[in-house]
Amino acid sequence: MTESNSSYQEPGALRVALRTAAILLIFMLVFTALMAGTYRITAPMLEASAQAERLRVINEILPAANYDNDVLRDQVLVPADAALNNASVSVVYRARQKDKPVAIVVEATALDGYSGQIGLLLAISAEGRILAQRVIRHKETPGLGDYIDPKKDRNKQRPWINQFNQVGFDEVPFKQWRVKKDGGRFDQMAGATISARAVTNASARALLWVNQNRETLFSLPVGSRLEPVK
Amino acid sequence: MNAYKEIILNGTWKQNSILAQLLGLCPLLAISATFVNAVSLGLATILVMLLANLVISGLRTFIPYEIRIPAFVLVIASLVTVVDLAFNAFLHDLYLVLGIFIPLIVTNCIVLARVEAFAAKNGLAASTLDGAMMGVGFVWVIGLLGLIREFVGQGTLFSGIEMIFPRAHAIQVLPESYPGFLIAILPPGAFLVLGFMIAGRNWLDARANERQRQWLLEQRMPRANTASERG
Numbered sequence: 018m019t020e021s022n023s024s025y026q027e028p029g030a031l032r033v034a035l036r037t038a039a040i041l042l043i044f045m046l047v048f049t050a051l052m053a054g055t056y057r058i059t060a061p062m063l064e065a066s067a068q069a070e071r072l073r074v075i076n077e078i079l080p081a082a083n084y085d086n087d088v089l090r091d092q093v094l095v096p097a098d099a100a101l102n103n104a105s106v107s108v109v110y111r112a113r114q115k116d117k118p119v120a121i122v123v124e125a126t127a128l129d130g131y132s133g134q135i136g137l138l139l140a141i142s143a144e145g146r147i148l149a150q151r152v153i154r155h156k157e158t159p160g161l162g163d164y165i166d167p168k169k170d171r172n173k174q175r176p177w178i179n180q181f182n183q184v185g186f187d188e189v190p191f192k193q194w195r196v197k198k199d200g201g202r203f204d205q206m207a208g209a210t211i212s213a214r215a216v217t218n219a220s221a222r223a224l225l226w227v228n229q230n231r232e233t234l235f236s237l238p239v240g241s242r243l244e245p246v247k
Numbered sequence: 248m249n250a251y252k253e254i255i256l257n258g259t260w261k262q263n264s265i266l267a268q269l270l271g272l273c274p275l276l277a278i279s280a281t282f283v284n285a286v287s288l289g290l291a292t293i294l295v296m297l298l299a300n301l302v303i304s305g306l307r308t309f310i311p312y313e314i315r316i317p318a319f320v321l322v323i324a325s326l327v328t329v330v331d332l333a334f335n336a337f338l339h340d341l342y343l344v345l346g347i348f349i350p351l352i353v354t355n356c357i358v359l360a361r362v363e364a365f366a367a368k369n370g371l372a373a374s375t376l377d378g379a380m381m382g383v384g385f386v387w388v389i390g391l392l393g394l395i396r397e398f399v400g401q402g403t404l405f406s407g408i409e410m411i412f413p414r415a416h417a418i419q420v421l422p423e424s425y426p427g428f429l430i431a432i433l434p435p436g437a438f439l440v441l442g443f444m445i446a447g448r449n450w451l452d453a454r455a456n457e458r459q460r461q462w463l464l465e466q467r468m469p470r471a472n473t474a475s476e477r478g
Contacts, residue, residue, distance in 0.1 A: 037311050044310075044318050048325035055329045059336035066339045159280055160401050160432050171423075 075110060075122050078149035079140035084112035084119045093234060094242040095123075100226040102126040102219070104134075109234055109243075118143040118235045121227050124153070127219035131211040132156045135165070137219055141227045143235075146185035150178060150220055155212075162212035177213070180204060181220055186228070194221035251376060258380025264357040265388045265441070266448045271357035275389055276437040278348065280400065283407040285393030286386060288348040293382030295330060295352045299323050300366040300378030307367050319362045327353050344410050357381060388444065395440050400431035 072089055079088075091111045097103055103126050110122040120142045127135040136154035141147055152166045163169040167176035180203055186194070195201025196214050205213035227234070230243065237243060264270050274292075279285045302322055303310075310318045331349045334342045352358065361381050366374040397403060402421030409415055430436045 037314050040309065040311055041314050041317060044321055048321050052325050052328050055332045059332045062336035062339075063332070066335070158429070158433070160427050161429060 074138060074151065074153065075140070078138060078151055079112055079120055079122060084114050086111075086113045086116075088112050088122070091239055093237045093240070096243065100222050102128055102222070106242075111235055112140075118231075120148055121231065121234055123223060123227060125219050125223035125226075127215035129211070129218075130155060130157055130215045131162050131209070132158065135212070135215050135219065137216065137223065139220060139223050139227075141224060142185075143231070144185065145187070145224070145228050145231075146183055147181045147220060147224060149182050152178065152216065157212045158209070162209040164206055164209065165212050165216050177204065177206065178216070186224065191221060191225060194218075194224075250373065254373060254377050255380050258377060258382075259384045259387070262381075263384040263388060263448075264360075264381050265385060266445055268357070268360070269445075270360050271355040271385065272441075274348075274351045274355050275385075275392070276434055276441070278351070279389050279392040279396055279437055280432050281397045281406050282390060282393040283405055283411065284348075285389040287345050287411070288351065289382070289386030289389045291345045291348045292352050292355060292358075292385050293379055295323075295327055295349070296358050296361060296378040296382045296385075297375055298326050298330065298378070299358050299362050300374040301371065302326060303362045303366040304369060304371050304374035310367070315363070315367060316359075319359055319367075323358055323362065324353055357385065392437065392440055392444065396431045396436055399428050399440075400436065401425075401427050 068089055075088060088110050091113070092108045093111070095101065095103075095107050095109050097105050097107070101107065101123065103124060107124045109124075112119040112122065120140050122138065122140050125137045125139060127137065133156045134154075135152060135157070137150055138153045139147055139150040155163065155166060157163045157165060159169075164171065164177050167178050170176040170178070189202045193200075193202045194217065196203050196205040196210060196217050198205055198210050199214065201217065203213070203217050205217075233243065258264075260266075262268060265272070265275055271292075274288060278288045299322065303319060306318075306322070327349060331346070334349065335346060361378060365377045369377070394404065397406060398420060402419065402425035404418040404420055405415070406417035408417060428436075431440070
């Protein structure tokens with residue numbers, strides 16, 4: 018009796034399971050299609066606004082009046098193993114005025130922030146000076162170490178990051194390119210030295226790297242990759 | 248009409264997602280260091296909760312009971328993705344402010360909780376209202392939390408408002424020399440302030456209950472004499 022009962026119920030349970038699975042499959046297909054469709058429609062707009070955003074950040078450190086080429090197009094790729102510490106292949110933008118080199122815009126990473134990595138974007142002139150630099154990503158302590166980002170810096174007149182503007186190794190030698198606490202030339206805020214030290218050292222490494230590779234960077238064809246020479 | 252009033256009261260106070268249900272604490276604690284961030288996350292949460300409840304309520308007859316949770320998760324995750332992409336593409340200026348918060352909403356279990364507890368059992372209008380009101384309950388609590396943490400931690404109000412209204416400025420309430428009270432800005436501060444807020448809510452509720460008990464007692468005493476008058 019019980020056996021026939023259970024053998025009677027078995028196909029029922031199977032049918033319920035199949036039906037349920039089919040419904041879940043339909044849900045999956047419909048909602049995946051919804052996401053894929055939305056992505057397809059919005060992708061060109063997203064790409065355009067990402068480009069605009071990138072250009073805005075670049076123009077913050079390199080005034081648009083200083084160059085006349087399409088800086089976003091004029092790029093070369095740099096492998097991850099360069100002195101820049103970037104986790105993956107990064108893009109270097111080249112700014113030119115009447116085909117004469119003006120500046121290199123390069124991304125660099127400091128691995129030794131107080132809480133994780135600090136991403137920097139630097140504009141370095143053809144004469145080997147940092148025109149300006151910005152922290153483009155960080156996780157430093159809010160209200161304490163985040164003054165490295167001028168948006169969070171309480172000193173609006175003269176944000177901390179601005180002391181690097183127009184400075185090159187001719188003015189501050191590599192050995193002295195440190196925060197004052199380490200015997201260098203750059204200020205730090207008391208109580209949050211680590212963030213300042215990380216940014217300062219990373220910018221020194223980036224400037225050194227650009228100085229060593231400037232000729233190559235400006236002469237490479239658009240979109241090509243810098244081979245690790247050294 | 249009364250049912251809707253009940254939904255509004257439940258969402259904003261009685262069943263408040265944070266103060267009563269203690270749900271969605273992860274985004275709450277992560278984003279409440281300043282008022283502007285907190286309210287921005289809250290507004291994005293309202294939108295997602297409203298949509299999630301609306302869609303699930305509409306689809307509830309097609310979802311078998313056994314697979315409701317995976318189905319809900321699928322719907323919520325897709326909705327958040329679609330909202331995120333649409334915001335980025337069509338309302339880009341607003342996206343720059345709210346954008347980072349939208350994916351965070353997926354981690355907010357209050358969305359799944361309301362879908363499961365309410366939208367799966369109720370009609371479209373009631374479910375949408377419930378989603379919106381649970382969101383409103385979330386906004387005012389996270390906003391207040393942000394206000395307190397920002398004031399204690401940095402001595403300012405509305406810092407970051409220029410991201411939303413470019414001409415507005417943060418208000419420096421305490422003098423510039425205020426050294427800041429770091430723990431209020433760090434995660435432990437969020438737990439501490441939230442603890443005080445929950446205690447405050449419990450105290451208010453306890454007081455209200457006590458008053459009601461007193462009132463009932465007073466009603467009962469004279470009732471012996473005036474029962475016929477009261478009808």
